[in-house]
Amino acid sequence: MTAFGVLQPALAADGKALLEAKCKVCHLPDDNGVQRRIGYQRKTPEGWLMTIARMQIMHGLEISDDDRRTLVKYLADTQGLAPAEAEGLRYAMERRLNTIEEFDTQSKEMCGRCHSPSRFALQRRTAKEWEHLVHFHLGQWPSLEYQAMSRDRDWLELALKEMVPTLAERYGLDDPAWSKWQQERPAPTALVGRWSFSGHMPTRGDLHGVMSVEGGEGDNFRISLDGRYADGKPFKGKGSAILFTGHEWRANVEIDGVAMRQVFSVVNGEMKGRMFETEHDERGLDFVAAKSDQARLLAVQPEFLKAGEEAELTLVGSGLSGKPDFGPGVQLVKVLEQSPERLVVKVRAAADAAPGSREVKLGKLSGPSLAVYKRIDEVKVVPGYAIARIGDNGGATPKVQGRFEAEGWATDAAGKAYRVGILPASWSVESFNERAAEDEDVKFAGVMQKDGVFLPGDAGPNPARRMSTNNAGNLKVIAEVEDGGQTLKGEGQLIVTVQRWNNPPLP
Ligand code: HEC
Ligand code: HEC
The missing domain is CATH 2.60.40.10 (Immunoglobulins)
Structure with a gap:
């Protein structure tokens, strides 16, 4: 059972009581009657799950999986993020781990060197709470001051005097978007019905179909998908979904025998997000759906x-x-x-x-x-920079594949480049630089398949390599596209690296 399983409606009503029973021992109400710390932050379901998991791991909170689920649901519903507040940052929840994030240098160096800055950009807090967060970091990981991008500066001073005010201004607790969403959010029954969907799965192609949604009691749904790929192969399955915060849709479905997750946001009769294999989040598809009572x-x-x-x-x-x-x-x-x-x-x-x-x-x-x-002028490899990971070989961590597509670009009459779309290509890899050539990374790091899927090598030391190092590598990914008698070449970079040992819900 994953963290967000099906929640019994009766349990949802218990959220408030559970918060008292499980959390009050350490989080007493303050003068405003608000439970200290807890009442002054808002975050995503994944964010709440991580906080409560930390209470278990680090502070000895004892809680059953069912009760934790109830609490995550209750907290995400009452102290979540409005759709507008999570916009532009959904990639973190959607597990698009090859995203190159755009944040200011200070946020990246001070905070984004250990985890994705989306971890804080997907939260809202009072200034005092941002300050507590800084103290918690240093208290919990005192060695952070001695690490790179910390020992060269007064980290604590900068965190308190510069980051806290910035965070409080950008991500303050009170936001009109949240009050507005609380008034607007529709009843879950509004989601029941037929949804027509369109998707694109990298290296596999376009697909479309219909997703039927039933239920709605306690924000729980039964769903079934009936779709097909452009080549006619079916894309069918069933599962269950749960709605957090009135728009955060999370589902577990089995598609043709493979367990998949849906991470969508549902607003105004449109569902949008990503669907990916539960055990291999690099294998996924972009998904968008519209409800049958909408013309779209x-x-x-x-x-x-x-x-x-x-x-x-x-x-x-x-x-x-x-x-x-x-x-x-x-x-x-x-x-x-x-x-x-x-x-x-x-x-x-x-x-x-x-x-x-x-x-x-x-x-x-x-x-x-x-x-x-008329003609393709340029081919781009997407993603242009990607990470694959060695794995398996008797270890608990599976390999993480690289998945590439060739995107064609052309030029319009005004000389402006425009995207044509995903084109068929022949795929290969080469050493990225001299060092990679010397270490024979092409030979050891893995195999590029015909369809643009890169299968990384096995985990563990490899006696055949220099100093028995593992099968990591630095590769150039090459796509060759035929168009009108010419061959166009696109290039990307692939880092094949070690397992992601610590893989929390939010990167
Ligand atoms: C055994 C004591 C203990 C219990 C029980 C406990 N907490 Fe905490 N909590 C702490 C401590 C200590 C901190 C401050 C350090 C930290 O953030 O990890 C904290 C911090 C927090 C924070 C602030 C985190 C942040 O990132 O700023 C939240 C929110 C929170 N707890 C929620 C909860 C919830 C919800 C429960 C009940 C399910 C709970 N806690 C139960 C000890 C506890
Ligand atoms: C030394 C590495 C490191 C640095 C630097 C760092 N963090 Fe973290 N941060 C962590 C770890 C580890 C956790 C995970 C705690 C957990 O398991 O919940 C975390 C958790 C968080 C959380 C989630 C807490 C919660 O329970 O809601 C936020 C928000 C956050 N960090 C923000 C920041 C900000 C803002 C900065 C910069 C001022 C920063 N981090 C700098 C390591 C770091």
Whole structure:
């Protein structure tokens, strides 16, 4: 059972009582009647889970898994983050561990050297609470002052005098977005029904289908997915979901025998986020869905069309009706299939259709864009910088694969580069630098497969390597794309490194 299993409705009502029973011994109410520390912060379900787990591990709190679940739910509901507050930071909950984060240098050096800065950017606290957090860090890990990016400065002084005011200003406890969300958040029953979804799984392709949501009592749902990949292979499964804070959707589903997690935010009849394998969070897909009572155009698959060619396009959404408009130069040849959730059409792009990214329209609906191109000018490897990890070989930690795609880019009439989409490519790896060549990283670090999936080497020392080192490596990832008689090459970097021993819910 994972940390966020199914919660019994009766238990949800016990949250408040549990908080008293389990936490009050150490967290007495203050003069305002608020439980000290606990009452002055807000965070995500994952954030609350980590705090309570720390109470268990470091402070001797004893609590059953069920009670902990009830408390995480209660705290995330009453002291969570509004959708707007978590925006731009969802990658941390969605476990997109190759994200290159953008924070100011001071936050990165002072706080982001041990964990992702999203850990604090996904919290809201009073200034006093940010201050307590700094003291807790130093008290708990006194050696932090002697580590790199600390011993060169007065860390505590800077943390208290500079970071605390910055954090209190950026991530203060009271935020109009939170009060607004508390008024607006819909009843869970509003989520019950049919959801049309579109997705893209790197190295596997586009997919679409319908997710049925039932239940809703106590914010618990039963769900079933019925979809398929562009090549027709089914994507089907069942599971259960739980809604935190009125929008944080977490589900466990089994898709074709594989356990997967859904981490979405649901707002205004739209669900968005990432779905990934529970045991291999690097294998996942971007997911967006719209409820059947909403008219919405979610995606066009594939998202590009070559000038002078004919192709089949699938429009995915909900409440779809009428004929799509792809703009000048792209002619609708035939409607092959039409339902409120899916529209399959045959289109033809004129040889002189203007290259560029254009908005697809269907009646009043729009949103997704279609890239019309004559030729590909550039190929980018995505992600451009990635980490894979050695593993298995008798150890408890599985390998973490690298998964790459080749993204084509073209140039429009104004000379502006635009994204065409994901193109088929041939894949290979080379030594990233001389050092990697000398150590024969290409030979030891793993194998690049035909589909852009890199399988890292086994964990543990390798007697065949210099000084019996492990199978780590520094590689150049190369994608070659054929387009109109030319071969274009894109390059990325892959660091193959050791296991992620400490793998908490928020990086
Ligand atoms: C045995 C004593 C003990 C119990 C029981 C306990 N805590 Fe704590 N708690 C602490 C201590 C000590 C700290 C300060 C150090 C720290 O943050 O780890 C703390 C800090 C906190 C903080 C502030 C953390 C931060 O990052 O600033 C929160 C929130 C919290 N506790 C929640 C809880 C909840 C919820 C429970 C009940 C499920 C609980 N605690 C039970 C001892 C306890
Ligand atoms: C020496 C490494 C290190 C540095 C530097 C560091 N942290 Fe942490 N931080 C940790 C660890 C380890 C935890 C995990 C505690 C746990 O297991 O809950 C943590 C937890 C946290 C949490 C979650 C606490 C909770 O229970 O809600 C926040 C927020 C946080 N850090 C913010 C910061 C900020 C802000 C800074 C800079 C002022 C900072 N950290 C600097 C190691 C560090």
